[in-house]
Amino acid sequence: MAVFSIFLCAAIFCLFSSAFYHTFSAHSPDVAARCNALDYTGIVVLTVGSFFPCIYYGFFCDPHLQKFYLTCICVAGIGAAYIVLNPEYRKPTHRGARTKVFIFLGLCGVGPTLHGLVTHGFYTLCVEMGFAWLLLSAACYITGALLYANRIPERFSPGTFDYFLASHQIFHFFVVAAALAHYASVLTAFGHWHRRLGECPAPA
Numbered sequence: 001m002a003v004f005s006i007f008l009c010a011a012i013f014c015l016f017s018s019a020f021y022h023t024f025s026a027h028s029p030d031v032a033a034r035c036n037a038l039d040y041t042g043i044v045v046l047t048v049g050s051f052f053p054c055i056y057y058g059f060f061c062d063p064h065l066q067k068f069y070l071t072c073i074c075v076a077g078i079g080a081a082y083i084v085l086n087p088e089y090r091k092p093t094h095r096g097a098r099t100k101v102f103i104f105l106g107l108c109g110v111g112p113t114l115h116g117l118v119t120h121g122f123y124t125l126c127v128e129m130g131f132a133w134l135l136l137s138a139a140c141y142i143t144g145a146l147l148y149a150n151r152i153p154e155r156f157s158p159g160t161f162d163y164f165l166a167s168h169q170i171f172h173f174f175v176v177a178a179a180l181a182h183y184a185s186v187l188t189a190f191g192h193w194h195r196r197l198g199e200c201p202a203p204a
Contacts, residue, residue: 003053007186010049011179017042018172033090040084040098046175047105048077050137050182054109057129057189058116061200069112080105099149106141130188137181144174 021039025032051073059065083089083101090098113134116125125131146152148171154161161167 003056004186004190006052007049007182010046011183014042014046015176015179017045033087036090037085040090041081043102044077044081044084044105046179047080047102048073050179051109051112053186053189054129054134055112057186057193058112058120058125060128060193065112065115072111073108076105076108096149099145103142103145106138109138128189128192130185133181133185133188137178137185140174140178140181144171144178147171147174 017038021035025035052070055066055069055073059069080101084098088094089101116131120128122131148167151167154166
């Protein structure tokens with residue numbers, strides 16, 4: 001239940017941070033900067049927190065690999081937080097650079113994913129941890145980030161999307177969709193390893 005709680009708390013913190021930022025950023029430049037930092041922190045926390053149940057259940061029968069990959073993800077998360085919380089990178093001119101950092105952090109999951117595919121296979125991962133849901137979650141995150149970074153659709157019709165359907169709003173929609181898909185994956189993994197009494201193979 002610990003990894004389950006980590007993911008849920010990370011998702012709640014991220015959404016709370018975003019709501020806090022959008023509510024209070026108009027107060028003053030100083031408050032806006034602090035809220036902006038909180039918003040970026042929430043994104044990093046959600047990304048790292050999302051990896052915990054994936055790695056835990058993906059390597060359920062290999063605690064050493066669990067610890068190794070979780071350590072790598074945490075280190076990458078600390079590095080990403082250091083970069084995006086740097087006042088220099090919070091400037092509007094570095095919007096693209098921030099997005100690349102977030103995408104890079106998300107792509108840190110490629111290593112353990114390929115490892116799992118090689119050792120278990122696609123079908124087994126779908127059964128044991130809802131891998132298809134994870135792919136959908138990743139697609140949502142990447143799509144939202146790319147739309148946000150490239151200011152789509154407002155770049156094609158300036159002024160039309162000032163209040164509705166701006167790239168930032170679409171980005172948030174994809175983040176929520178990704179979190180829900182990820183939650184479905186966690187439920188699948190939990191059901192396999194706990195409710196259905198999934199067992200690790202006996203050592204050779």
